[in-house]
Amino acid sequence: MPDIKMVVCCKQVADPEAPPTAFKVDSATNKVSLPRDIKPVIGQYDEFAMEAALKIKDKAGGKITVLSLGNNIARDVIKKTLAVGGDELILLEDESFEEGDSWSTAYALAMAIKKIGEYDLIFCGRESSDWDAGQVGLGIAEILAIPALTLARKVEAIDGKARVEQVIPDGYQVTEVSFPAMLTVTSELGNLRYAALKGIMAAAKKQPIVWKPADIGLEPSQVGAAGRRVKLVKLFQPTKEAKCEIVEGESPAEAGANLAIKLRETKII
Amino acid sequence: MAEYKGVLIFGEVTNGKLASITTELLGCGRNFADELKEDLCCLLVSDKTGETAPRDAIVFGADKVYTVEDSLLKEYQGETYIQVVERLAKELSPRVILMGQTPVGRDLAPRLAFRLGTGLSTDCVDISVDSETKLLRQTKPVYGGNAQAIFICDAMPQLVTIRAKTMSPRERDDSRKGEVIPTKIEINMSPIKTKIVEKVKEEVTGIKLEDAPVIVGGGRGIGGPEPFKTTLKELADVLHGAVGASRPPADNGWIPEAMHVGLTGKIVAPEIYIAIAISGASQHIAGCSGSKTIIAINKDPEANIFREANFGVVGRYEEVVPAFTTKLKELLAG
Known part of the structure; x- marks a missing residue:
């Protein structure tokens, strides 16, 4: 069987694991900012998508092309995908790609995948770790007119088909789909593996390929903020008042017992 | 147009x-x-x-x-x-x-x-x-x-x-x-490229999370699958509630995905949500913020969950929860 050709879409995001108190919204620009010492990361679900592709490469062999869209993409962050076993890195990187919505992002990614040409499986995270929309993967599939399966927790490639375990309420279902197909991956698939030193050194020598809108046949007016269907009116942080009553005791056990008494007194229980 | x-x-x-x-x-x-x-x-x-x-x-x-x-x-x-x-x-x-x-x-x-x-x-x-x-x-x-x-x-x-x-x-x-x-809409089978081969139910015993008036949720700090079946379950039983969890226990396979409360799990709104050894990441809060009363038990006084909770106890859950459960039993029996 010929090698399986895979494309994994990865997005650089503000670290979602940063403490909630670190997130600040600048209401003038409608942008979120984090302190400088908190580095951007690859979206957590995109990392699971990368791991899904690597698992197939482990077993069946194949080539993994990583695709990322944005501007000022930190090379040391995105190159992690090469260090863990990605073969090629293509960046859609330009000022005009900034501030897109699900529509303009999916459209540009789909055009890039068309330019890549040959593909069997496209992997995306179930949603981005910043806008939490969960649309881009399905959007790419619609634009390329290929089948899509969401919420994969396990993926195997068998005879030109993918066998996918999809999370459903109260369990999972096994679904088969012929190539080419788009799969979105969820957290139960498992964490992205650590890079070996050899991989990190090899990745350091590789240079990403950079494509501008014109390279994928698009005008700047079709991408990023200019290509949006949905407009961001306002970004804000809902105000919250601290109201927690801490119940104490001589020991943790006594505090536990006092908590029960407190809840009873206040008629909560 | x-x-x-x-x-x-x-x-x-x-x-x-x-x-x-x-x-x-x-x-x-x-x-x-x-x-x-x-x-x-x-x-x-x-x-x-x-x-x-x-x-x-x-x-x-x-x-x-x-x-x-x-x-x-x-x-x-x-x-x-x-x-x-x-x-x-x-x-x-x-x-x-x-x-x-x-x-x-x-x-x-x-x-x-x-x-x-x-x-x-x-x-x-x-x-x-x-x-x-x-x-x-x-x-x-x-x-x-x-x-x-x-x-x-x-x-x-x-x-x-x-x-x-x-x-x-x-x-x-x-x-x-x-x-x-x-309304009759003809389904065209020719573009169908996916086939469901089988469905597997992962049984969750007891009350369903969505219907439970009380939910006892455990987080990463629980440390393994066992306490979900013992310490947390016993507390939930006393209150006729269900056991849930944040994402790390689900990802680690300590509990079935059906028990996962959060942005990418279940969204619940019980009368009482008891968060045990849960740090209170925003993605978990998204799943339980509709609860009427939130109670937090966590050893870290700085944990974000205390910003969301109505009542809290700072301490190791292994010590706090059994005493809490015992006292509740006593009060509810009386």
Whole structure:
């Protein structure tokens, strides 16, 4: 069987694991900012998508092309995908790609995948770790007119088909789909593996390929903020008042017992 | 250009009954329809939609209910369902389409948005009609719940999915009149490239999370699968509640995914939510912030969960929880 050709879409995001108190919204620009010492990361679900592709490469062999869209993409962050076993890195990187919505992002990614040409499986995270929309993967599939399966927790490639375990309420279902197909991956698939030193050194020598809108046949007016269907009116942080009553005791056990008494007194229980 | 009019709801039916999210959508859709002075339509898709669910859609606010029945629609499959909603959306050309942020809605709404060439806001928690433009202001949590964004879409139809338990259903009104319109839509099998081979149920014993008045949730700090079956379970039993968890226990396989409470798990709103050894990441809070009372037990006094909780105890859960459970038992027996 010929090698399986895979494309994994990865997005650089503000670290979602940063403490909630670190997130600040600048209401003038409608942008979120984090302190400088908190580095951007690859979206957590995109990392699971990368791991899904690597698992197939482990077993069946194949080539993994990583695709990322944005501007000022930190090379040391995105190159992690090469260090863990990605073969090629293509960046859609330009000022005009900034501030897109699900529509303009999916459209540009789909055009890039068309330019890549040959593909069997496209992997995306179930949603981005910043806008939490969960649309881009399905959007790419619609634009390329290929089948899509969401919420994969396990993926195997068998005879030109993918066998996918999809999370459903109260369990999972096994679904088969012929190539080419788009799969979105969820957290139960498992964490992205650590890079070996050899991989990190090899990745350091590789240079990403950079494509501008014109390279994928698009005008700047079709991408990023200019290509949006949905407009961001306002970004804000809902105000919250601290109201927690801490119940104490001589020991943790006594505090536990006092908590029960407190809840009873206040008629909560 | 076609004229866009009315509000369409994609309804969901479970065990022959209208799903609670659908009554919530009908409540919110009715308000828009009244404000716009246009019809509220509801689409029900199944192998058998029955009589109860379509009737209830009217009772809870719909003017017209389109029912599409086909044996091919018994189970949800993106490739078949999209054909039905795309056809009906094009025929009715509604101004607004509302879906639930449910397993089906998450899969179906983006497909529909891209087919219709319109925008979509998923997981909205608040929606209002802008008085000037008559467009929907769509509010959704972003950055894992660390911020909220308001969107407007001027492409038609305006498509949104709505988070469960954020909208109020109307009171049942059995005298409401409406029309049920059985609709035949031919499913084309030639583009179907996916095949469901089997479904596996992962049994969760006891009360379902969605129905539990009390939920005892455990986090990463629980440390392994065992305490979910002992320490946490015993507390839940005393309060006739259910055990849940944040994402790390689910990802580590300590508990089945069906017990996962959070942005990407279940959204719950019990009377009491007891968060044990849960740090309170925004993505977990998104799943339980609708709870009436939140109680936190955590050894870290700086844990974010204390910013969300009404009552808290700082201490190791291994010591706090058994004493809490014992005292509760005593108080409830007395």
